[in-house]
Amino acid sequence: MFRAFIAGTLVAGTALLCHAPANAHPVKAEPNQAVQAAFDIIETKxxxxxxxxxxxxxxxGEAGKDKPDAAGKFEGSxxxxxxxxxxxxxxxIGFDQKQGIVALAVTFHPDFDDAASGGKNRHIWHPHWVVMAKDKACGGGLKVVDIPAGAKPKVPKTWPGVPLLIDSPDYPTSFTGDTVDVEIPLSLIGTIKGASFDGxxxxxxxxxxxxxxxxxxxxxxxVASGNLSLPGKVEPAK
Incomplete structure (x- = not known):
């Protein structure tokens, strides 16, 4: 199902993602008992x-409660x-322009560290900027964009040195009951005002x-919207 709507939503490239409705606000979703409670998104904003x-x-459910099992090695984790x-x-966000879909992700992975400057983060939930693109080789139809061997793309200062378009900034991240929050200085992403998003x-x-x-x-x-249409619109807190 996900591969199908990825193909339909992204067929025109990332330019399509900029045309969310002007009156959109948070993205709300009905609960789904078939989804793990910790990942059953009710609202994203x-x-x-x-x-x-x-x-x-x-x-x-409780945000951050469920974590992946350790594989004991990096490959296949x-x-x-x-x-x-x-x-x-x-x-x-510090990469070359027009490389793919820009997303903020709060992740947990027990088998490897990908913090900036060799830091440790494998046992905590932590934020990343990632650039994503379609790839039929992936079960979900999307990948984090690879950096080919020998390529020297523009990368942000907190790039962790892996061959991916991924950044490891140290933004305050909190889990409180059913909610996960990340706080980012507007000076780093000033154009976020009025941007479109999904969850x-x-x-x-x-x-x-x-x-x-x-x-x-x-x-x-x-997917909060059900179809990755980015119907949310960044707005001032009320």
């Missing part, structure tokens, strides 16, 4: 307050993530052969 943008997702796909351009809960997997695609969306638990 991005608001601005003072000099901060707050990315927030509320679920039916799993990642769980709360994700906010956006209409931002990859150039706005996704998903499982990702590292390629067992360590070949591209290296990191695939493997299992989509829930």
């Amino acid at each position: 991005i608001t601005t307050k003072g000099d901060t943008a707050v990315f927030s997702t509320r679920v039916r 799993s990642v769980y993530a709360y994700v906010w796909p956006t209409s931002l351009d990859s150039g706005e 996704v809960a998903a499982g990702l997997k590292v390629n067992g052969n360590l070949h591209a695609p290296l990191l695939c969306v493997d299992n989509v638990f829930k």
Whole structure:
């Protein structure tokens, strides 16, 4: 199902993602008992307050409660993530322009560290910027964009040194009951005001052969809009 709506939604490329309705606000979803409660998204939103943008997702159960089992090695290991796909351009988060779909993701992966400057983060939920693109080789139809061998793309200062378009900034991230929040200084993403977004809960997997695609969306638990149409609109907190 997810591969089908990915194909339908992204066929025109990331430009399509910029045309969410002008009157959209948070993205709300009906609870679904077939989805794990910790990933059953009820509402996702991005608001601005003072000099901060707050990315927030509320679920039916306890946010962050469920974590992937350890594989004992990097290859074939799993990642769980709360994700906010956006209409931002990859150039706005420190990469080259027009590289794919820009998303903020709060992730947990017990088998490897991908913090900036060699830091440790394998046993905590932590944020990333990721750039994603379609790939039929992935079970969920999407991947984190690979950096080909020998390529020297533009990367942000907190890029963790892996061959992916992924950033590891140290943004305040909190889990409180049914909600996960990430706070980001507006000075780092000033064009977030008025941007479009959606909410996704998903499982990702590292390629067992360590070949591209290296990191695939493997299992989509829930998409807030149901079709990844980015109907949300960033607005000031009320």
